[in-house]
Amino acid sequence: MISQNDINTILSSKSTVMDSNGTKIGSAGQVYLDDQTGDPSWVTVKTGLFGTSESFVPLQGASLNGHDVHVGYSKDQAKDAPRIESDGDLSPEEENRLYRHYGLSGHTDQADRKGDALNDKTGTTGVVGTGKSDRNERGYQAGDERVDRKDAPGTVGYDTSGPTTDDAMTRSEEELRVGTERREAGKARMRKYVVTENVTKTVPVSKEQVRVEREPITDANRGDAMDGPAISEEEHEVVLNEERVVVDKEAVPVERVRLNKETVTAQETVTDEVRKEKIEILDADGTDINNSTKNKR
Numbered sequence: 001m002i003s004q005n006d007i008n009t010i011l012s013s014k015s016t017v018m019d020s021n022g023t024k025i026g027s028a029g030q031v032y033l034d035d036q037t038g039d040p041s042w043v044t045v046k047t048g049l050f051g052t053s054e055s056f057v058p059l060q061g062a063s064l065n066g067h068d069v070h071v072g073y074s075k076d077q078a079k080d081a082p083r084i085e086s087d088g089d090l091s092p093e094e095e096n097r098l099y100r101h102y103g104l105s106g107h108t109d110q111a112d113r114k115g116d117a118l119n120d121k122t123g124t125t126g127v128v129g130t131g132k133s134d135r136n137e138r139g140y141q142a143g144d145e146r147v148d149r150k151d152a153p154g155t156v157g158y159d160t161s162g163p164t165t166d167d168a169m170t171r172s173e174e175e176l177r178v179g180t181e182r183r184e185a186g187k188a189r190m191r192k193y194v195v196t197e198n199v200t201k202t203v204p205v206s207k208e209q210v211r212v213e214r215e216p217i218t219d220a221n222r223g224d225a226m227d228g229p230a231i232s233e234e235e236h237e238v239v240l241n242e243e244r245v246v247v248d249k250e251a252v253p254v255e256r257v258r259l260n261k262e263t264v265t266a267q268e269t270v271t272d273e274v275r276k277e278k279i280e281i282l283d284a285d286g287t288d289i290n291n292s293t294k295n296k297r
Helices: 004-012 075-079 092-102 107-112 114-119 222-226 289-296
Strands: 016-018 024-034 040-047 053-058 063-065 068-070 137-140
Touching (some): 004 024, 004 040, 024 053, 024 075, 053 075, 053 092
Parallel strands (some): 016 068
Antiparallel strands (some): 024 040, 024 137, 040 053, 063 068
16 A cells, blocks of 8 residues: 655655556556555556656555555556646646546545535545545645645745745746667568579590501511411400490589678657747736837837
8 A cells, every 4th residue: 555655755856657567567656545544555656658648647556565556457457548738737627537537436426426425524435545526636746845736825836826936937848868778669570481493514424446457478477477477366355445424413512601680770850849948937918028019218
């Protein structure tokens, strides 16, 4: 159960809000208190790219584990919650939208009993910590000195004239913060397959042929010529050889191929709208003093 004692821990330590499955939803932004009971009722969670969006998540049944706030809702429920400006004031209509989104029981009955609640001396319906529909809720951020209602007596610095406020007004403006996030853009795959192609090679082959040689009878070969009968029938044969082409195939490694990655950098231009506050100085008649001064010149 989250109590007022946990608020400073949540805001000062930039707590992480975890969903019911233990998955990180985002970092805690503001804590909204029930105006009647003072109990923490909602926490805003910074979600989206670079934490530019804030979603409201109920603190009912939530617990603080170290600096992590564990809520009883899923990350998708938080991210799909109605877009509501976390401007320090949660109206009954906005709160009803959140009740319907999270399926919280009791919000319809409380809206129907609005008149009865206002007639009650205490202004409550007996449901503690639910932030009922007939009252606003205030949000608090890190650095707030008080954790009670922001419009309570004695509060200093709220931009409304009063006996305890200072004489300055804060002007704020949005800054465009652009960064990058890493995501999967595709996959590259390497596979090996077999193709067949014709290879032609020229190979020299040789063969033996019969060649008849005749030599005259000389003193050198006369003995061989006269060896044997003078007249006879004889046969003599020689073996003829030839080369034949023999084809054989052998698989041999030719190269090694691997996949590697390299990073290339490109420039992208981002354009978005940012809001900023302007302050005008008005006289008692509602005339802009700055414009009047310029016109006189």
